[in-house]
Amino acid sequence: MTTSAIIMIIIGLGIVTYLVGRARAVTLSQGKLSNMHSRPVYYGAYAAICAMLPALAVLVVWLIAAPIVVEKAVKTSLSETTQEISVATGNLTFGTVRAIAGGLTKLTPEELARAKAGEINLREILGARGVPLASETDPAMVAAAEDYNALNATSRMAMTGVVLLVGLLGAAFGLRRIAARFRARNGVERVILVALIAASCIAILTTVGIVGSMLSETLRFFASVSPSEFFFGTVWDPRFSAAGNANxxxxxxxxxxxxxxxxxxxxxxxxxxxxxxxxxxxxxxxxxxxxxxxxxxxxxxxxxxxxxxxxxxxxxxxxxxxxxxxxxxxxxxxxxxxxxxxxxxxxxxxxxxxxxxxxxxxxxxxxxxxxxxxxxxxxxxxxxxxxxxxxxxxxxxxxxxxxxxxxxxxxxxxxxxxxxxxxxxxxxxxxxxxxxxxxxxxxxxxxxxxxxxxxxxxxxxxxxxxxxxxxxxxxxxxxxxxxxxxxxxxxxxx
Incomplete structure (x- = not known):
């Protein structure tokens, strides 16, 4: 199931939970809203928040963590079948594996079997079918691409199940909390307050992140070039130095x-x-x-x-x-x-x-x-x-x-x-x-x-x-x- 479909299901679950929670609050009031601490809309909103917020949080965390775990697993399997390579070459190899994984659906079973055996030039075939590859391939890359697709499919199925389960449990928890004297309005307002604070912090955190990333690379530059030469130099001629020629x-x-x-x-x-x-x-x-x-x-x-x-x-x-x-x-x-x-x-x-x-x-x-x-x-x-x-x-x-x-x-x-x-x-x-x-x-x-x-x-x-x-x-x-x-x-x- 795609991420957008999961989000739409969560939103639908939140709407249903809101309607059920609001109806339950009206029923508990027995026709007198003064019997309730909050208005029925707050009870419905509280139940909807309990259903949607934890599920969306799990979805975001999963979407961030799953690619990292899958990439590490694929790189580990590649390192077991290939010789030791540098970090840059390893990243290039993984990029090729990911590109191959996206193009496996364009291959017939016979072509896939021949590619795994190294009998055909997979780069030429995928390039002709609109999937350009940055480097040549070998059977180990094709096997790693299959593992990559399998791990992604497993992760996607597990994510769908866990997110929907968390959403249902949150909806049940929110509906169960509805009672005559339950302070639903206070809970909703606390969530809104946290959301406003988070929104106001985005600009600050973004600025801090930009400055931090630039500053770290700047310090690496000043490890090679003197700050006095950079800030007070009158000649701009950046070029690589030739081997053995200091001038x-x-x-x-x-x-x-x-x-x-x-x-x-x-x-x-x-x-x-x-x-x-x-x-x-x-x-x-x-x-x-x-x-x-x-x-x-x-x-x-x-x-x-x-x-x-x-x-x-x-x-x-x-x-x-x-x-x-x-x-x-x-x-x-x-x-x-x-x-x-x-x-x-x-x-x-x-x-x-x-x-x-x-x-x-x-x-x-x-x-x-x-x-x-x-x-x-x-x-x-x-x-x-x-x-x-x-x-x-x-x-x-x-x-x-x-x-x-x-x-x-x-x-x-x-x-x-x-x-x-x-x-x-x-x-x-x-x-x-x-x-x-x-x-x-x-x-x-x-x-x-x-x-x-x-x-x-x-x-x-x-x-x-x-x-x-x-x-x-x-x-x-x-x-x-x-x-x-x-x-x-x-x-x-x-």
Whole structure:
């Protein structure tokens, strides 16, 4: 039985248990609900929770533990029939066994018998039938695949029986607990409280897990490369060192990548902040309600466009336009029609990224400006100030902490952008101040280092985790500082 079918049976059991428990509570009340501690729906809900929650818990634990047990058993049987191999090769072999197990249903009994005897090339047969294999096979793998399928089938049958038995026992327990003075509502509310706490902890635990996994691989990287060389190095040239040639060791300098990241983010913010802030002021203070209700959603449509689309726009339109424009300007001034702005440059990436960030700046700033109390506007206008003076001297100072926090959050968004930089700024890791030349960022190099079928055993691949944890710390500091500014100064204007 499939997992989805088991879940549907558990849900059905919960519904039936709820109806039976509710009916039993109504019967016990003898027409007077005041005789019962809780309302009948709570008794039904308590019985349904007893039927569903333990069964779902057993199902989740089984689904997590069963593949581990089956994999260990199959690997043990393989190790008894093959010579000792490395961990990476063993994982590859097990992956092949799992692929063979998925393709055994496509074989006839005669083909299966010949494959077990090693008389046919199983890789070619399964590949022709839509089951590609990563490596060649042998009879031991076919036997292991059969064991794998048998163990999975046995595990599936046992899981179905155990889960349904637990569900029935839970339903019986919940229905038996129903009594006139039983505090069913308290039990249901405790379960809901635990569920709310678990939901609130998911984000925290996920963050802890991400940081922990990245930190462990980062420490492995720093075991091979000095932290001072990484954080203060000025050359980014990660490559494997040739045997016996110490001069060919890779260099993992962070500074060129960090400079490119901050430079492109600065250019993007230089373009997005004035336009986004002026748009927010206009929509909050000058636009009519009809215009605001139309213009703001249209402006926020930019936030829903995928970043890869902005990258295409930069690569095909903005970059060539800036290159041709610079060539024409140079020709008019000097007579030499050679462009001084490259199609892939800091300016191109910053300009397109700034367009992407405009709705973030405008939407956040608009919400903050509209939260300034109306009494402050009316008081300033009543004292004879014009609308522009009110905006400059009253509204913007009152909203400034929130606006600064919004800008810092937008900057953290710009620091983590990848696709626009890949297509619009290039992959050249260099330190220079010319915005018309290409540069690259930390996120681009993370993608480069993790592209392909790689094993995380060399500094060339482990450096991606060091770059990731560095970028995480930068964006985390920006977000914390933004929240600090907002919380520190917000109360002055409430």
């Amino acid at each position: 060919s060791a890779g260099q993992f300098g962070l500074l060129p990548l960090l400079a490119g990241t901050l430079y492109i983010a600065f250019v993007a913010m230089l373009f997005a902040v004035p336009i986004g802030l002026f748009a927010a002021i206009y929509m909050a203070e000058y636009a009519s309600p009809m215009l605001r209700s139309t213009a703001k959603p249209l402006l926020e449509v930019l936030a829903g466009i995928p970043s890869i689309v902005y990258g295409f726009f930069a690569l095909i339109t903005v970059g060539p336009f800036l290159r041709d424009l610079s060539a024409n300007l140079n020709g008019l001034v000097t007579g030499n029609y050679q462009s001084f702005i490259q199609a892939q440059s800091v300016l191109t990436a910053g300009l397109v990224m700034g367009i992407m960030l405009i709705p973030f700046v405008s939407s956040l700033s608009d919400d903050i400006i509209t939260q300034v109390p109306r009494a402050m506007r009316d008081g300033s206008l009543g004292l004879g100030a014009t609308r522009s003076e009110t905006i400059k001297r009253v509204i913007l100072p009152a909203a400034l902490p929130g606006i600064v926090g919004a800008l810092l959050l937008t900057a953290s968004r710009a620091v983590g952008e990848t696709m626009i930089v890949v297509l619009a700024a290039g992959v050249a890791a260099r330190m220079q101040l010319n915005p018309f030349e290409p540069m690259t960022t930390v996120t681009v190099k993370i993608v480069n280092q993790l592209t392909g079928d790689l094993e995380f055993t060399s500094p060339q691949t482990l450096v991606a985790f060091a770059l990731g944890i560095t970028l995480f710390v930068i964006t985390l500091c920006l977000n914390i500082y933004a929240l600090y500014i907002v919380r520190k100064y917000r109360e002055q204007y409430e």
